[in-house]
Amino acid sequence: MSKISMTVNGKPASGEAEGRTLLVEFLRGELGLTGTHVGCDTSQCGACVVHVNGEAVKACTMFAGEADGAEVTTIEGMANPDGSLNAIQQAFQDHHGLQCGFCTPGMVMSAAALLKDNPKPSEAEVRDYLEGNICRCTGYHNIVKAIMAASGQDVTAIAAE
Known part of the structure; x- marks a missing residue:
């Protein structure tokens, strides 16, 4: 297990993951951000798209360790600051x-x-x-x-x- 730290939706976040842990699994399981969905496990459906350092990424194609130190935005971070829909x-x-x-x-x-x-x-x-x-x-x-x-x-x- 490795410690992974990143900024998620503008806030520091960290947790532990095995080297084979996918970013989508880390976000959902370790950080509790379940808005990012797992649809196919094969990078075909796009339900797991998040932004990593400002770029759209299918989170099922990236290991959590690759996002160590990154800025990650999930669907939970897309609302306006007052909580209203963007x-x-x-x-x-x-x-x-x-x-x-x-x-x-x-x-x-x-x-x-x-x-x-x-x-x-x-x-x-x-x-x-x-x-x-x-x-x-x-x-x-x-x-x-x-x-x-x-x-x-x-x-x-x-x-x-």
């Missing part, structure tokens, strides 16, 4: 970008990374960026609409599905 989260709610909600944390984290790099993505760019995130419920239409709305774009012309 613009992306609110857009997912307003535009029905979720159904069962299992993929939502990863989708929100991926959307945040996309909007950081591309503040006004086209519909095609959003769909392309989300290629690594699987949703089995919504058909993606309202997720795409929510992300475009969060970017400040007018989505009234996009028909509901």
